[in-house]
Amino acid sequence: MAGKSLQSIRGIHDGLPDEVRRFQRVEQAARNTFATYACSEVRLPVLEPTELFVRSIGEETDIVSKEMYSFIDQGNDNICLRPEGTAGAVRAYLQGGLTRAGAQRWFYAGPMFRRERPQKGRLRQFQQIGVEWFGVSGPVEDAEVLAMAHAFLTELAISDLRLEVNSLGCKACRPTYRDILVEYLEAGKEQLCETCNERIAKNPMRVLDCKVTSCQSALSDAPEMVDHLCDLCESHFDGLKQGLDALAVPYVMNARIVRGLDYYNRTAFEFVTDKLGAQGTVLAGGRYDGLVESLGGPATPAIGFAAGVERLAMLLDDNEEGCVDVAVVALGAEVLNYSLTQAAGLREAGLSVVHCGGGAAKRQFRMADRESARFVAVIGGDEMESGKIALKNMASGEQNILSLDEVVQAIST
RNA sequence: GUGGACGUAGCUCAAUGGUAGAGCCCCGGCUUGUGAUGCCGGUGGUUGGGGGUUCGAGUCCCCUCGUCCACCCCA
Incomplete structure (x- = not known):
């Protein structure tokens, strides 16, 4: 601590x-x-x-x-x-x-x-x-x-x-009622708790919602504002x-x-x-x-x-829904810059994107999982050459080779 | 402000006054293009803080800070 x-x-x-x-x-x-x-x-x-x-x-x-x-x-x-x-x-x-x-x-x-x-x-x-x-x-x-x-x-x-x-x-x-109430409370003050006795002078209406049960029972026939x-x-x-x-x-x-x-x-x-x-x-x-x-x-x-x-x-009910639409996984140092541009493109389409930073694939996927990303955009040498993205649905495990526009389409629906 | 319970790793919790631990989490590895399981390894603590008693205090005593509960009051 x-x-x-x-x-x-x-x-x-x-x-x-x-x-x-x-x-x-x-x-x-x-x-x-x-x-x-x-x-x-x-x-x-x-x-x-x-x-x-x-x-x-x-x-x-x-x-x-x-x-x-x-x-x-x-x-x-x-x-x-x-x-x-x-x-x-x-x-x-x-x-x-x-x-x-x-x-x-x-x-x-x-x-x-x-x-x-x-x-x-x-x-x-x-x-x-x-x-x-x-x-x-x-x-x-x-x-x-x-x-x-x-x-x-x-x-x-x-x-x-x-x-x-x-x-x-x-x-x-209210002043008229207050007088009636104070008169009532004064008459039965012995049955009220200590704080209620203080309240009679300070704020008599507060006595009415005292939590002490003995007070409540003593107040069962107390005059109420709505009747006055x-x-x-x-x-x-x-x-x-x-x-x-x-x-x-x-x-x-x-x-x-x-x-x-x-x-x-x-x-x-x-x-x-x-x-x-x-x-x-x-x-x-x-x-x-x-x-x-x-x-x-x-x-x-x-x-x-x-x-x-x-x-x-x-x-509120627990309503934990991940806000990350897609995590970008870059496979190999030579595709890093390209993967950054693809992440930027996804963001321009309004998606919430986390770039997993490159490095070991396993680490990046674990990160995507931890971020509760709905999809992973896998980008390696093949994808960079073809200008496509391997899009994996993390819930189903399904993976497809798509263009960036198709990726946006797939995630947005 | 009054009364009570409780503070040990990031989290949940152990530890007859005698070397501070476990589980989960996190990080790394299991031939480096695929996440939840498995195996191996690792980081992480002035036991909330400060005094005192003791050969020795997470443990006992005092003070303090904080959280929680009730009162007071209020959203």
């Missing part, structure tokens, strides 16, 4: 070829699906002013209070590595002067940073694919966003995912559910879904799996109608979600 100085930082991992292939499958599925919903990619900074997240996510949240990589740079500015994507997207939306440009449907993919204790599926630098729709207010768009997320995950062929939805209310109805929605939130939530039904997107109601980030309201949802231990949330998001305004823009409804690329990649 390498010494400390040669290792990557804790919780920050390298993307090696096998894993990156999986990442790319996830990203490609996202691009394909999002394009059918007319979403446009945005590329946003990894570094942002620390203040942006303090004001959007909330100062009291764990993310801001203890998980951010923030520091003072040489110009005495307090900057940080972004812990999530939404705040930066809103900042860019405002800074780009797009508040009167009509609905914006954005997606992005890139690294996020949180200084947490690492686990499987939870890294300090991790990748998210995020979506943010600005200027859309209705339940129709909510249903479409959820349907798009569903379509994206369906394209990845990940099974045993469950969509859970909830409504978090709005600034009109105002009329507008109620009809919005109904509209969402009707839209999901119409689109045949399967979901379950989960009144215990809460959000750690302050800016969410109304629709909240999560796609979860039970195959990743405690890190089962694979894609999650919700509506954040107040965020644009709170960051200095005009009142602008918006909804979005983020998917964890590493978590999704872990759920």
Whole structure:
């Protein structure tokens, strides 16, 4: 093992070829699906002013209070590595002067940073694919966003995912509910665990999804947000559910879904799996109608979600297919240069080619085998004289003498 | 941040406190124009790192780094 100085930082991992292939499958599925919903990619900074997240996510949240990589740079500015994507997207939306440009449907993919204790599926630098729709207010768009997320995950062929939805209310109805909940929790606080007792003051809604079983049983008759929605939130939530039904997107109601980030309201949802231990949330998001305004823009409804690329990649089937179309084997030093030109010709036809470097035939074939090349182009003195190539199909062992054009034809079909 | 498990060759793992090994992988050879099997040979380790106990530490003790698991929280 390498010494400390040669290792990557804790919780920050390298993307090696096998894993990156999986990442790319996830990203490609996202691009394909999002394009059918007319979403446009945005590329946003990894570094942002620390203040942006303090004001959007909330100062009291764990993310801001203890998980951010923030520091003072040489110009005495307090900057940080972004812990999530939404705040930066809103900042860019405002800074780009797009508040009167009509609905914006954005997606992005890139690294996020949180200084947490690492686990499987939870890294300090991790990748998210995020979506943010600005200027859309209705339940129709909510249903479409959820349907798009569903379509994206369906394209990845990940099974045993469950969509859970909830409504978090709005600034009109949530405070009232919060008071009712706190009153309820205070009355039964002796039966709740230690952390829940702390949560009553800090974030009472979090108590609802406590994992301690004794807490859950004590909370069986706890008041739930969905029963205390105002009329507008109620009809919005109904509209969402009707839209999901119409689109045949399967979901379950989960009144215990809460959000750690302050800016969410109304629709909240999560796609979860039970195959990743405690890190089962694979894609999650919700509506954040107040965020644009709170960051200095005009009142602008918006909804979005983020998917964890590493978590999704872990759920993908193994799908190892060699990407090498043909390996070029050169027999004899005198044909080396000629074999290089033939390899170049194959590449011009768009094929993926590995030149085995000449030398012992056995070595070169072993290399071709190891590269999982579908074909080997054998080039020796005879082939050079006749201007042909001996093409061997590595799966069947069949070998034919062909011209370069015929080789391209044979491999491409 | 809290609690727990674990770090030996590239990988998977052995080694009553007494010379660090095996399998797989990799490289080479088995008369040099044909790959997965077979046979022969080879490379490869400050046992994660640093201290301590001991005649002697992979093994026991302390510290540290890292991975994994749970909590916290979250994608």
